[in-house]
Amino acid sequence: MFFASGLVTLLLSSFAAGAILKRDPICIRIEATISRASNVYYPGDPLYEKGVSHWAGSSAQVSKCVVEPGTAADVGHVLTILGKTRTPFAVKGGGHASNPNFSSTTGVHISMYRFSLVVYNPATQTAQIGAGLIWDEVYAALDPYGVNVLGGRVSGVGVAGLILGGGYSWKTNQYGMTVDTVTAYELVKPNGNVVTVTKASDPNLFWALKGGFNNFGIVTKFTLKTFPQTQVWGGMVLVGPDNIADVTAATAAFASVTDPKASLITAYNYGFPEISLLLVYDGPTPPPGIFDDFLAIPSLMSDIGTKSFTQLVAGFPTDSTKGNRGVFNSISLLEYTPSLLNVILNETNYWGAKLTPKSGAFISYSVEPFLPSIYSHNTDASAWPPYRAKPFQPINIFFSWTDAAFDNEYHDAMRTTTKVIYDAAKAEGQDLTNTLVYPNYAIFDTPLSTIYGSSLPKLRTIKCLVDPQNVMGLAGGWKF
Ligand SMILES: Cc1cc2nc3c(=O)[nH]c(=O)nc-3n(C[C@H](O)[C@H](O)[C@H](O)COP(=O)(O)OP(=O)(O)OC[C@H]3O[C@@H](n4cnc5c(N)ncnc54)[C@H](O)[C@@H]3O)c2cc1C
Ligand SMILES: *[C@@H]1O[C@H](CO)[C@@H](O)[C@H](O)[C@H]1NC(C)=O
Ligand SMILES: *[C@@H]1O[C@H](CO)[C@@H](O)[C@H](O)[C@H]1NC(C)=O
Numbered sequence: 001m002f003f004a005s006g007l008v009t010l011l012l013s014s015f016a017a018g019a020i021l022k023r024d025p026i027c028i029r030i031e032a033t034i035s036r037a038s039n040v041y042y043p044g045d046p047l048y049e050k051g052v053s054h055w056a057g058s059s060a061q062v063s064k065c066v067v068e069p070g071t072a073a074d075v076g077h078v079l080t081i082l083g084k085t086r087t088p089f090a091v092k093g094g095g096h097a098s099n100p101n102f103s104s105t106t107g108v109h110i111s112m113y114r115f116s117l118v119v120y121n122p123a124t125q126t127a128q129i130g131a132g133l134i135w136d137e138v139y140a141a142l143d144p145y146g147v148n149v150l151g152g153r154v155s156g157v158g159v160a161g162l163i164l165g166g167g168y169s170w171k172t173n174q175y176g177m178t179v180d181t182v183t184a185y186e187l188v189k190p191n192g193n194v195v196t197v198t199k200a201s202d203p204n205l206f207w208a209l210k211g212g213f214n215n216f217g218i219v220t221k222f223t224l225k226t227f228p229q230t231q232v233w234g235g236m237v238l239v240g241p242d243n244i245a246d247v248t249a250a251t252a253a254f255a256s257v258t259d260p261k262a263s264l265i266t267a268y269n270y271g272f273p274e275i276s277l278l279l280v281y282d283g284p285t286p287p288p289g290i291f292d293d294f295l296a297i298p299s300l301m302s303d304i305g306t307k308s309f310t311q312l313v314a315g316f317p318t319d320s321t322k323g324n325r326g327v328f329n330s331i332s333l334l335e336y337t338p339s340l341l342n343v344i345l346n347e348t349n350y351w352g353a354k355l356t357p358k359s360g361a362f363i364s365y366s367v368e369p370f371l372p373s374i375y376s377h378n379t380d381a382s383a384w385p386p387y388r389a390k391p392f393q394p395i396n397i398f399f400s401w402t403d404a405a406f407d408n409e410y411h412d413a414m415r416t417t418t419k420v421i422y423d424a425a426k427a428e429g430q431d432l433t434n435t436l437v438y439p440n441y442a443i444f445d446t447p448l449s450t451i452y453g454s455s456l457p458k459l460r461t462i463k464c465l466v467d468p469q470n471v472m473g474l475a476g477g478w479k480f
Pocket of ligand 2: 061100101105106444
């Protein structure tokens with residue numbers, strides 16, 4: 001009895017001492033350097049768990065600590081320490097990276113949550129938005145002013161990664177990619193200096209940040225152009241197996257729609273629901289004709305209606321697979337013909353049947369048609385897309401599963417199915433040279449040249465100038 005309680009005490013005290021000793025010296029040094037606007041959290045703390053969490057569980061890792069910087073100056077202090085000690089680290093915005101290690105680390109994890117302001121400036125028709133926000137929060141904050149920015153199309157997506165990689169939005173047909181609407185970045189450079197990067201202040205770095213992710217430092221704030229926002233029309237429609245051919249025909253025919261306020265995503269899914277359609281018109285009512293084919297198809301469920309933009313995006317939830325293993329991949333296509341859509345449907349069913357027994361949760365192919373003019377909106381150009389003369393449009397392939405033992409199998413299947421669709425498009429006569437892969441959808445081992453193409457040499461030159469010590473090379477992601 002006596003011995004037993006003594007042993008328990010001993011175990012507890014050595015456990016406590018061990019836990020304290022285990023606190024990483026770099027984390028302790030960061031804690032001692034940052035201001036009271038920032039904090040460091042250790043394993044076991046709910047804010048640590050929140051910090052390292054990701055939309056895809058496979059994109060998360062156990063880090064030594066989570067740093068939540070509250071000021072750009074503190075981000076600078078943290079980067080300086082990490083650079084001097086060559087400590088691997090990660091920067092997380094909304095945590096929606098579909099690739100492992102892009103915003104996670106076994107080193108020091110930086111979560112940007114505290115950069116959460118949205119400031120609308122009516123005089124310049126711009127909004128400053130913090131790098132720790134998700135788009136739902138930005139849309140809700142701008143709603144009262146009757147304006148909006150170009151951001152994510154479904155609920156939960158982070159601001160930072162989407163902007164730093166390009167950004168396809170529900171307004172892309174009207175105004176281009178999100179990068180085309182950025183007017184300034186507040187950037188903490190790898191040497192710790194806080195700068196505002198604009199076209200006038202540093203045209204090369206401004207260009208490089210439009211697609212270059214975390215290669216040039218940590219962005220704390222973006223300034224985006226705003227556009228008038230009325231009520232919108234749209235919602236989600238689920239269609240069952242009997243009507244897939246109608247959906248395919250309507251999706252192919254949508255290529256003839258020229259009204260830039262109309263957009264859609266057609267997702268072929270394995271199992272229920274076979275089809276999910278996201279239909280959007282950026283106005284209270286679409287002119288007759290545009291969506292009639294879709295609306296004539298018998299649906300299992302539909303919540304189409306006139307609503308606020310915030311409500312529209314909230315109505316496209318993505319948490320049914322949250323926390324699962326996951327991977328995205330993509331190619332860019334010139335055209336979604338009926339025959340290509342049938343190849344995509346066949347791939348959905350083929351891989352769905354094959355992978356579902358292997359802890360599969362969701363096998364989905366999202367067709368994202370855009371107008372041929374979407375790359376014509378930016379006269380300044382950008383690191384991504386590096387080539388704007390071709391009207392390429394992405395497909396988003398998404399596999400979700402639960403057992404990590406199958407990771408490699410899913411990654412292989414993803415590469416195989418992507419190639420099948422690529423080859424089918426080529427066999428149809430699509431000239432896919434210079435159709436670049438969207439970095440926010442590409443699987444982690446995609447060669448940089450097929451993403452960044454002709455931008456790569458210039459990106460590498462700018463990278464060496466801005467980050468001669470390659471501090472940002474200590475963080476994961478697409479690395480120049
Ligand atoms: C459900 C879902 C829906 C999506 N919908 C769309 C869509 O409609 N349109 C579209 O274009 N894309 C979409 N995407 C892709 C999305 O753009 C990327 O996943 C994007 O990288 C997410 O940004 P994040 O901040 O949430 O990601 P994170 O995982 O936090 O970061 C992604 C990358 O950006 C870097 N990064 C993050 N913050 C900073 C910073 N402050 N400074 C420097 N580097 C930073 C990270 O280090 C990491 O490499 C979607 C993804 C998901 C999972
Ligand atoms: C991610 O990082 C871990 C080490 O932390 C490594 O074992 C793994 O291979 C990496 N995954 C990818 C896809 O790069
Ligand atoms: C369906 O896809 C599988 C896998 O890519 C392929 O082997 C098969 O031939 C395809 N079937 C049809 C009818 O295209």
